[in-house]
Amino acid sequence: MHMQSPPVNSLSLDFLTELCISLEKLEMDKGCRGLIITSVLSNQPKVFSAGLDILEMYGKSPEHCGEFWKVVQEMWLKFYGSNMGSSPAGGCLLSLTCDYRIMADNPRYTIGLNETQLGIVAPFWFKETMVNTVGHRNTEVALQLGLLYKPAEALKIGLVDQLVPEDQVFTVASQTMTKWLTIPGNVSVITTKSTLNLLFSFQLWCFNLV
Numbered sequence: 617m618h619m620q621s622p623p624v625n626s627l628s629l630d631f632l633t634e635l636c637i638s639l640e641k642l643e644m645d646k647g648c649r650g651l652i653i654t655s656v657l658s659n660q661p662k663v664f665s666a667g668l669d670i671l672e673m674y675g676k677s678p679e680h681c682g683e684f685w686k687v688v689q690e691m692w693l694k695f696y697g698s699n700m701g702s703s704p705a706g707g708c709l710l711s712l713t714c715d716y717r718i719m720a721d722n723p724r725y726t727i728g729l730n731e732t733q734l735g736i737v738a739p740f741w742f743k744e745t746m747v748n749t750v751g752h753r754n755t756e757v758a759l760q761l762g763l764l765y766k767p768a769e770a771l772k773i774g775l776v777d778q779l780v781p782e783d784q785v786f787t788v789a790s791q792t793m794t795k796w797l798t799i800p801g802n803v804s805v806i807t808t809k810s811t812l813n814l815l816f817s818f819q820l821w822c823f824n825l826v
């Protein structure tokens with residue numbers, strides 16, 4: 617799936633709605649077993665996603681905000697695999713929801729949950745998704761300081777799984793996907809994934825988020 621919503625793939629209500637509809641269609645397609653999501657913006661260096669569209673969170677009606685927040689949660693529940701450039705805040709969440717993250721090795725790109733730098737708080741399920749990926753201590757430091765990591769630093773703490781030269785991102789993503797798809801049977805993979813997320817799913821249920 618190629619994201620192309622200039623200038624920076626910010627996650628607006630319209631963009632997220634279209635994304636969720638596309639994901640639902642893929643989920644129903646029995647022939648689809650994996651998804652690589654990437655940005656095809658023409659800017660250089662390339663942005664994966666600038667995160668939530670800040671214009672959606674300012675001066676809007678409570679109904680609009682409710683609708684927006686609901687679709688953010690839907691997006692978070694659905695993702696699979698990704699490759700990327702810069703991914704601040706919601707852009708980082710988008711990639712954290714994936715099973716494997718491949719980042720272009722360009723020090724001009726950054727990734728992280730930088731909400732505190734913006735004077736806002738990363739919701740608890742952003743935080744939990746980060747803890748599940750990089751552990752509690754790394755998350756504590758990252759979230760309190762609102763850190764945006766360069767590729768080498770992101771790899772070191774496990775925020776991304778692999779760095780590759782910029783022109784090879786999609787090729788490597790395809791090769792990685794091929795490897796993951798050699799695991800036989802959707803059911804065992806889905807069940808394993810659900811088991812890994814069991815505690816988190818329970819927490820979300822307690823907070824009435826699913």
Ligand SMILES: CC/C=C\C/C=C\C/C=C\C=C\CC(=O)SCCNC(=O)CCNC(=O)[C@H](O)C(C)(C)COP(=O)(O)OP(=O)(O)OC[C@H]1O[C@@H](n2cnc3c(N)ncnc32)[C@H](O)[C@@H]1OP(=O)(O)O
Nearest residue numbers: 623624626666667668669670673681684702704705706737
């Ligand atoms: C309704 C909600 C209800 C409740 C919410 C409650 C709690 C929410 C709590 C936290 C949630 C936070 C999650 C988030 O995702 S907040 C968004 C955080 N995003 C950022 O901090 C990214 C900011 N952007 C950047 O760092 C850079 O733009 C960049 C690295 C992505 C790209 O840099 P470039 O140099 O290539 O491009 P720019 O010149 O900076 O930008 C171009 C253009 O794009 C506009 N823009 C950038 N980011 C956003 C954005 N997130 N939303 C909307 N628009 C964005 C930027 O203003 C420029 O526009 P103009 O060309 O000036 O018109």
